[in-house]
Amino acid sequence: MKKIIILSGILFSAIMAKAQSVDLTKLLQDINGANVAFYTTNEQGGAINTYADVSWGDGFGVANRAFIQSLRNVVLPITLSKFNAKKDAEAVNLTWTTAMEKNALHFEIRRSTDGKKFEQIATVGAKGNSDSPVNYSFRDAKPASGTNYYQLKSVDRDGTFTTSIIVAVQFDLSKTEVTIMANSANQTIKVNVYSPVTKAASFAVVDVSGKVLLRVKNISLQKGNNALEYTLNAAPQLLIGLLSSANDKSAYKFYY
Structure with missing residues (x-):
């Protein structure tokens, strides 16, 4: 029994050591469902040309297989590439672009006057599934006087969600x-x-x-x-x- 424990410890250390050498490009390709067969190697270091022996995940074998599986299970519904807010007369125009969508449901547009406590002011439906850029927009016709902070909450069909960066627009409603x-x-x-x-x-x-x-x-x-x-x-x-x-x-x- 003592030998088994020692061997398990050695195996765990080896796995952790291999996990530190993750190729982030291959990792990203695999998480996003790209064809990794032409971008990875097998456990013997040779090139892989078919999916028959793909040690999927990061191209380094079983060391990160469980980790990659966990990432696949919580893959984000939306990859947001751009989010902007621009003052337009008495309103604020919000524009954003997604680079990828998987089972996306909608965007919740949230606004705050202190940058901390946000409230939902609108919902914009998402395209749902896309591997190409999708552009969206919303016009806030009733901004508050002072600084308006905006944030997007991207919601998946199964309830998974992420929040975007915060953008701000200064609005002086008492000035011509x-x-x-x-x-x-x-x-x-x-x-x-x-x-x-x-x-x-x-x-x-x-x-x-x-x-x-x-x-x-x-x-x-x-x-x-x-x-x-x-x-x-x-x-x-x-x-x-x-x-x-x-x-x-x-x-x-x-x-x-």
């Missing part, structure tokens, strides 16, 4: 914000104004010398997002947009 998109070829400018309240305003465009190129009075801004468009007859150059109301005045540089 302006985005100007100009196209000198078409002689137009598009002005996107986010206003925290309903108010009257005026808009002007001047060049760097102060010459007024456009002036629009009595603009009625509604609370939220306002889309404005004007014709501007001017040469390509650096210009300044001026938005004025009873309580504030802001200047925005843009190239025409």
